[in-house]
Amino acid sequence: MMAVLTTLLLTGGLIFFLGGAVGILRFPDFYARLHPAGKLDTMGLLLTLGAMALYTAAGGRLGDWLTAIKILLIVALVFITSPTATHAIVDAGVRAGLSPWMREDEGTEHDLAA
Amino acid sequence: MTHPVAPGIRSRFGLSFWLTFIICMITWLVLSGMFDLFHTGLGALSSFGVAWINGHNFAPGAGLGRTLGQWARFAAYVPWLVWQIWRASLHVLILTFDPRMMRRINPRIVSFKSRLNNEMGLFILANSITLTPGTITVFASVFGRFTVHTIDDASAEGLPGKMEERVARIFEA
Numbered sequence: 001m002m003a004v005l006t007t008l009l010l011t012g013g014l015i016f017f018l019g020g021a022v023g024i025l026r027f028p029d030f031y032a033r034l035h036p037a038g039k040l041d042t043m044g045l046l047l048t049l050g051a052m053a054l055y056t057a058a059g060g061r062l063g064d065w066l067t068a069i070k071i072l073l074i075v076a077l078v079f080i081t082s083p084t085a086t087h088a089i090v091d092a093g094v095r096a097g098l099s100p101w102m103r104e105d106e107g108t109e110h111d112l113a114a
Numbered sequence: 115m116t117h118p119v120a121p122g123i124r125s126r127f128g129l130s131f132w133l134t135f136i137i138c139m140i141t142w143l144v145l146s147g148m149f150d151l152f153h154t155g156l157g158a159l160s161s162f163g164v165a166w167i168n169g170h171n172f173a174p175g176a177g178l179g180r181t182l183g184q185w186a187r188f189a190a191y192v193p194w195l196v197w198q199i200w201r202a203s204l205h206v207l208i209l210t211f212d213p214r215m216m217r218r219i220n221p222r223i224v225s226f227k228s229r230l231n232n233e234m235g236l237f238i239l240a241n242s243i244t245l246t247p248g249t250i251t252v253f254a255s256v257f258g259r260f261t262v263h264t265i266d267d268a269s270a271e272g273l274p275g276k277m278e279e280r281v282a283r284i285f286e287a
Contacts, residue, residue: 016207023210027265031250032221035265036210039247043203046196066147073144083244083251090252090263100221100263 002058006051013047016040029101030093038086042078049075131169138164187284188238194280199246205268206247219266226274228258232285239274239281249273 023036049071057068142157143149172181209215230236233256240254243262248269253261264270 016203019207019210023206026210026215027219028216029221031263032219032265034250034263035206035247038250039199039245040203040206040210042245043199043247046199063147066144069144079245080241083241086244087240087251090250094252100223102222103220 002055006055009047009051009054013044013051016044016047020044030098031090031100034086034089038082038089042082045078046075128169130172131165134169134172135161135165184284187286191238191280191284195242195245198242198277202247202249202269206265209266221266222264222270223252224262224264224270224273226260226262228260228274228278230258230278230282230285235281235285238284239278242277242281243273246277 017040020036020040023040024033027033027036053068053071053075056064056071058064138161139157142161143154146153146157148154209218212218228236228239230239236254236256236258240251240260243249243251243260246269248265250263251260252263253259260274262273264273
């Protein structure tokens with residue numbers, strides 16, 4: 001039972017990681033690419049590490065639980081640092097004066113630096 | 115930034131000190147995983163040191179009861195946030211593998227003024243927006259002006275709306 005659940009979570013996480021990698025290649029510009037890069041990775045990490053924590057905790061001994069809690073602490077760390085890093089990258093783009101890709105048929109131009 | 119220390123937690127060994135000590139000690143025990151006298155003793159010693167120097171920072175300004183309430187409401191906010199992240203992640207994942215992706219996305223820069231008025235609330239809102247796939251906070255000022263990059267119309271729709279409301283609720287009362 002635990003093995004099935006872990007496998008499902010791991011597979012789901014890997015699909016998100018794959019989506020992140022494909023997204024970086026497919027999306028049109030620097031800013032759009034950050035969406036799959038920064039966030040699908042976070043989701044993939046949550047699922048894969050969640051699977052590992054579950055699998056470890058299933059051992060049932062105290063040491064196993066401590067290891068599971070440590071893994072969850074890693075998830076918490078990533079949930080704080082990942083948006084910060086993503087924001088730093090976006091900010092670097094804005095400071096360098098790169099304007100985002102927009103659809104041509106929408107017309108209106110936006111100036112990020114304004 | 116300096117906060118005036120609220121009355122009642124002024125004493126060095128007040129409740130604030132002990133809460134800091136207990137949290138440090140739990141962290142130590144979880145990370146070390148050794149429960150013999152020597153290792154727990156080291157942990158107690160360093161936890162004491164941290165709480166001695168830093169204990170009053172646990173409840174800056176607002177007072178201890180309020181801070182604890184905020185922590186509790188923040189803890190209630192996290193599961194909701196994870197649920198939002200999960201929903202939005204699926205949306206971006208489907209977008210990524212869609213052959214007609216280039217016709218479905220519509221990147222935009224959305225600006226809005228947040229009604230949150232404290233820095234921690236703005237920080238949590240900015241990070242929550244960035245964590246949710248489809249939206250990235252480009253800029254957030256201390257006065258609540260937000261600039262957000264959104265990937266498509268569905269992601270832009272929810273801004274700031276419900277998320278801001280939830281964050282505001284953490285700091286209520």
